[in-house]
Amino acid sequence: MPSFASKTLFAAIAGAASVAAHGHVKNFVINGASFQGYDINSFPYSQNPPKVAAWTADNTDNGFVGPEDFANPDIICHKNAKNAGAHAVVAAGDKIFVQWDTWPVSHHGPVIDYLARCENGSCETVDKTSLEFFKIAEAGLIDGSQAPGKWASDQLIENNNSWMIQIPSNIAPGNYVLRHEIIALHSGGDLNGAQNYPQCFNIQVTGSGTAKPAGVKGTSLYTPTDEGIRFNIYRSLNSYPIPGPRLIAGATPVAQGTSSIVSTATAVTGTAVPTAATTTVAAPVQTTAAPAPVQPTTTAVAQPIQTSTPVNNLPRPTRCPGLGRRHARDVARN
Template structure:
């Protein structure tokens, strides 16, 4: 394995672990059919897939839009968003299930849905001309204990899926659905709220005639709105959801000031075990026994990677803890200045149910043994683990190479990540 390959794998893992920290809408379910949404991995495809989700290739860090940019076009459909190349047909009065790749529990806040008529083709509409009317909103569910239980927690508990309902009375035509989570974990500071808008093209069918008035995206919010500048770490009796009034199509609207009973988030714990492997590692020792010492392996996050040329609908690395413990055994070498290191790694991952997505990870690892204190360090591109050293060993399989060692370790990392992937989401929780 060349140095350039190792360097690429390390940099790609670092980028993708950052990209997947917040998530994107990777799946849109209408009438039981799963439609692919936008994925950051599309920027590596030539040509990229044609999907109904608006593209945001400039959002390389999967970041947010801050209040300082509420009057900037970036607030409409996210940073540098460009029109989607196709649309999804949905009947007025039906639901649209919006599947996020992941969402961090710490990023608490409201979930809001808007529609805007394109008055023509949504594939070519000027986004600054779109006038949005609010069709759904939910904010604080229970504020009895700070920071409270929020719509974002409800989304997480429903396998990172939110259900939006298309008003039954709106006129048929081409619309942009604007789906948004506003994270309030830093909203106690001016410019601290974080908006994460996502846009999807829809073709709405039906016999309705309503054409609700809307507001252009750059006028939806102000940085001083009560629901934007707020401290969620204080006990809240209610919360004013930002944005224009909710459109009432005859059904009972959600309250603007929200407070209700607690809905507890749920999760799935998926234990995953990586088989032991035995590796021979060159050291500075001449074969003399090591003075053994012990240390404890810290918790290690498990990365999930997607690389250029590999079709992938989402980059899914839930921001949830994955604990890896790795007892390693070192014994004196039998010659050629080598010592035998035996390692067993067990990973326990907290996973959310998402569609299984193929991943390709060309990971690299190095194993270093120093005689002073007999510390064994296992380093991967994104992690370093110091492990326990004891005194039993098995020989390396005949003919094995150091590249074999790197491959075994890489496969272990991928297997641990695979244990934490989400299966198909069910639109039941949000």
């Protein structure tokens, strides 16, 4: 078994190599139609970024939200997140295929998915602090026989940085915020060492379901001392307590394999159609971002998305929030 010193050295090297490699969702696919995510590499520097179904955020360095900010609205949809200007339509029971641009191998941890109903209508204008999230999917430790273990995040990497989410078939139709999150535990043994990477999207759920599960405010999902937040992964593990509320009734786990992705990513492409004159629906965009074995083929979209040229004279932060305060410790501690 590797010594503590060797494990620490390995983790430090891996952590240093991945400082700038934290990811974000670049697109998501519903029944073959691909919708653009919030592009932190260009949208913040664009004079007229397109309206997309992904919430904006100020994590232009692919940074994280730490446990010390769990009571801060930043934990809801990431740092200074603002409402998406559009939404995508999905039927209850359908799957959403989420594609990250990258994810560092050293950042092991769970993948968790939530929904929050926008009770007063549009999620494009909802107050994020009023949203009450209920958990629809979770995956944590896959194999803990050898430290640091195999985790849901490792499955995501194996699947070409992608994840499949199923909207429960019993969910009542309406407007929802989908909250998709990876929690990195490579420094989770330390107080405030975990790193949360939440991503939010506006969706309109259709169907005949009736369930309206009770939820929890985003600022009450976790505490810094939760068992699954302050958690040391550098040991043999038999189990892992996934943090947050329990799964709702009707939640269905999705096998995170190529076969499950094929069924959605190769489906006939749909075209988003506005449901009302005052409603903005995100238009599918062409992409080649599907997992290597499966490339979604998208046809002509309802309205081409135009992105203006980035403004070159604006500064682009490259460091992860709290690098001086947090990542130096990560590298030394891991």
